[in-house]
Amino acid sequence: MNARACARRTAERCTWLAFLPAAAWADAADDIRDIRGLKPVPGSWVIPAVVAAAAFMALCAYVVWRRRHRVNQPWALTLSEQTLQRLDTTRPLMRPETARAFGIAASELIRDYIEKRFDVVATQRTTEEFLQALLQSSNEALARHRSLLAEFLQQCDFVKFAGDSLAVTDMEALFQSAHRFVLETGEAPVA
Secondary structure: OHHHHHHHHHHHHOHHHHOHHHHHHHHHHHHOOOOOOOOOOOOOOHHHHHHHHHHHHHHHHHHHHHHHOOOOOOOOOOHHHHHHHHHHOOHHHOOHHHHHHHHHHHHHHHHHHHHHHHOOOOOOOOHHHHHHHHHHOOOHHHHOOHHHHHHHHHHHHHHHHHOOOOOHHHHHHHHHHHHHHHHHHOOOOOO
């Protein structure tokens, strides 16, 4: 009888356990749910729209600013225009104390111009060699200016090698003869 009494006592004590699994199942059913879709957040499109509009406005403002402040690209200068500009930079050297520097600069400019314009070797030759080659050349445009070139280059050589100083009026005459030579032999303007 002892075993029966023990089983009854145990059954009485554990009757409350019969209700436990049902309560646990009820909590578990509420706790485990299926995945739901995304919850809509009100106004979620407003921030990206404002950012996109601000970027578009900034881009438009930049384009307008760029068009108003566009630097006009200068046209490419012709060889004669470049030479005349470089020749103008020698004007500050037209003083008696810098006559030698003026003679060297003006002579080099004109010789460089002749080489590029007429495809003739002028910088590697002495003035006499250059003038002799000019007599034998078939280049009529350059041959027409032989006397002007001879006077100009010999005057520059006189200042460069003899160390003689020129008066400002003589340097102005050299400058004007170089200027006239470039203008007369320059390229025809493009229409």
